[in-house]
Amino acid sequence: MLQKIFIVISLLLFFSASCFAGADENRRFKAGLMVAQKVEEEYPVSQDEEAFLRVNTLGLRVISQIKGLKYAYTFSVINMEDANAFALPGGFVYVTTGLLDLGLEDSELAFILAHEIAHNELDHMFKMKKTVDLLSVLMVGIEIFAMTHISPSKDANQIRAESAARSLAYSLSGAMLASGYSREFEKEADFWGRIYLAKAGFDVRGSKTALEKIDIMKQQRPDLFSSLLMTHPYILDRLNQAEESPITFSQDIFIKEKTKQAGNFIQDYLIQEAQKYETKDKKVLSLFLYRNAYYIYPQGTQADKVLYELIKDREEKERKKNKFLTNWSYLIKRYETLLENYPDTSLKKEVSAKLESLTQERNEVYKLYEEKIGTDMSLDYYSNFIEFFPESPLVPKARYFLAKAYISANEYDKSLNEFITLMKNPVPDEWGRKAKEETVPIIDKSTDMVLLGRLLVLDFPEEVKAKVNTRLKETIPEVKEFAPLKVSTKDKAKKDKEEMVISDDLLLMGLAQLDKFSKEFPDSEHKVLVAERKGKLAEELYIEARAQSLSDNWYKTVTIYRKILKYAPDSPSAEQIRQEFHRLEQIRQAEA
Numbered sequence: 001m002l003q004k005i006f007i008v009i010s011l012l013l014f015f016s017a018s019c020f021a022g023a024d025e026n027r028r029f030k031a032g033l034m035v036a037q038k039v040e041e042e043y044p045v046s047q048d049e050e051a052f053l054r055v056n057t058l059g060l061r062v063i064s065q066i067k068g069l070k071y072a073y074t075f076s077v078i079n080m081e082d083a084n085a086f087a088l089p090g091g092f093v094y095v096t097t098g099l100l101d102l103g104l105e106d107s108e109l110a111f112i113l114a115h116e117i118a119h120n121e122l123d124h125m126f127k128m129k130k131t132v133d134l135l136s137v138l139m140v141g142i143e144i145f146a147m148t149h150i151s152p153s154k155d156a157n158q159i160r161a162e163s164a165a166r167s168l169a170y171s172l173s174g175a176m177l178a179s180g181y182s183r184e185f186e187k188e189a190d191f192w193g194r195i196y197l198a199k200a201g202f203d204v205r206g207s208k209t210a211l212e213k214i215d216i217m218k219q220q221r222p223d224l225f226s227s228l229l230m231t232h233p234y235i236l237d238r239l240n241q242a243e244e245s246p247i248t249f250s251q252d253i254f255i256k257e258k259t260k261q262a263g264n265f266i267q268d269y270l271i272q273e274a275q276k277y278e279t280k281d282k283k284v285l286s287l288f289l290y291r292n293a294y295y296i297y298p299q300g301t302q303a304d305k306v307l308y309e310l311i312k313d314r315e316e317k318e319r320k321k322n323k324f325l326t327n328w329s330y331l332i333k334r335y336e337t338l339l340e341n342y343p344d345t346s347l348k349k350e351v352s353a354k355l356e357s358l359t360q361e362r363n364e365v366y367k368l369y370e371e372k373i374g375t376d377m378s379l380d381y382y383s384n385f386i387e388f389f390p391e392s393p394l395v396p397k398a399r400y401f402l403a404k405a406y407i408s409a410n411e412y413d414k415s416l417n418e419f420i421t422l423m424k425n426p427v428p429d430e431w432g433r434k435a436k437e438e439t440v441p442i443i444d445k446s447t448d449m450v451l452l453g454r455l456l457v458l459d460f461p462e463e464v465k466a467k468v469n470t471r472l473k474e475t476i477p478e479v480k481e482f483a484p485l486k487v488s489t490k491d492k493a494k495k496d497k498e499e500m501v502i503s504d505d506l507l508l509m510g511l512a513q514l515d516k517f518s519k520e521f522p523d524s525e526h527k528v529l530v531a532e533r534k535g536k537l538a539e540e541l542y543i544e545a546r547a548q549s550l551s552d553n554w555y556k557t558v559t560i561y562r563k564i565l566k567y568a569p570d571s572p573s574a575e576q577i578r579q580e581f582h583r584l585e586q587i588r589q590a591e592a
Contacts, residue, residue: 060259093117396429
């Protein structure tokens with residue numbers, strides 16, 4: 001009993017109230033919150049829940065071993081093809097989907113997180129001239145911004161102050177993503193990152209293998225590491241440091257208890273902060289913090305309540321839609337998951353009542369759908385029925401009429417895709433047979449070579465397959481893009497901008513389509529023709545990228561380079577790009 005009391009007291013001292021409670025830390029947390037919001041406006045968060053849970057589980061284990069932790073760390077995944085990770089003031093750590101796609105082991109990913117945590121714990125961001133001035137001004141602006149939630153009404157000065165704070169946050173988010181740390185800071189973050197890694201019980205060799213994987217991969221896809229090398233340079237120097245004598249610590253027998261304590265402590269702190277932003281105009285910040293509070297520790301004492309807040313918000317948004325477009329099944333599943341994961345929740349009665357109500361509403365909508373399927377129902381209604389009621393026996397019928405509606409709208413490739421889905425049903429039915437009959441007349445109107453290729457593996461007569469092959473021979477040499485997107489807007493400026501984006505991306509989408517065909521049908525009789533078109537398209541894109549580079553449009557240049565390396569990696573243009581990135585890295589290292 002005395003030993004248990006000693007353990008509890010030790011943990012309370014380890015994660016005392018002094019953690020991330022100082023005035024400076026609090027201001028930095030608020031500054032980081034605003035910057036994080038801007039980051040997520042530019043790069044939407046991933047919807048991959050497993051990825052979120054993984055990075056938070058690893059990150060929490062690392063921070064649970066840091067005594068006197070400065071910030072309430074949380075870990076989020078954003079959709080970004082670049083392989084990168086970065087930490088914002090106040091403990092907001094981000095990992096990109098591009099980094100997770102490298103297939104890093106837990107110890108390797110944990111090292112990258114530990115490295116970012118070390119940058120924050122060592123206040124590197126506040127020692128950099130590029131960002132410290134912006135941060136200082138932003139934190140002053142935060143004080144004014146924070147006052148706006150005290151009063152329900154705002155005067156013109158408060159509105160201007162809030163707008164200025166948001167603008168500063170936007171500028172700071174860009175500066176942080178573009179600014180690199182010095183060699184000294186990188187080495188220091190690696191050193192402490194390895195210590196954090198070892199204390200958390202991870203294999204410290206993960207620091208070396210993580211850097212090795214990055215170094216190897218950047219030779220093949222240098223475009224994926226353009227931002228990483230900008231913000232975290234000196235990979236070779238860091239590899240040499242990682243090869244030094246290993247860091248070892250005896251296994252902490254309290255690591256599980258410390259992780260639990262840290263998780264609950266951070267979760268409670270984030271919930272308290274979230275409640276400060278629950279006014280209508282700041283609800284987005286509140287939900288942001290609730291999301292982070294849930295993922296940092298789903299086993300936490302208040303995790304059920306946080307998850308409930310998140311699901312209620314989604315329900316509120318869904319209910320604003322037409323009842324035929326409301327995703328009732330998703331809401332029901334989320335509430336069911338809450339009860340499954342937290343069977344003893346105090347919210348059980350309330351959640352059960354919601355489930356009963358939602359199920360009743362869902363069944364009523366389903367009955368209305370039953371009456372309307374096969375009639376002149378809109379495309380959205382048909383596609384939503386298929387998505388929201390996937391187990392319904394009416395799905396094949398709905399899919400058939402959706403395909404027919406696409407034909408009426410001259411969207412032949414979308415129609416063909418639905419017909420193929422019906423024909424691939426292992427148990428032939430009325431709708432599959434009808435789809436087969438309707439497919440033949442639209443073969444000549446299809447421009448999607450992948451869908452045409454899929455027709456060749458279905459049970460069609462030889463004369464129909466000959467028709468498909470003829471269409472493929474016509475389509476492949478002309479592949480540039482799917483049918484242009486239709487823009488309908490009264491805003492002429494917006495329309496011009498959208499049409500410009502569509503025009504710029506024509507070749508890029510065509511290259512992706514050629515690559516998809518070659519991978520799905522490696523033994524196709526058209527593989528030589530596809531390879532030739534792929535190389536030609538890559539060459540055209542490379543010329544366009546060079547023109548963009550001469551116009552100082554480096555973002556567009558890298559975007560095009562990235563597509564060439566991804567979809568035509570064996571082309572001469574891809575090799576030229578690798579050499580160009582190698583030269584740029586040499587110049588960067590020489591200037592360092």
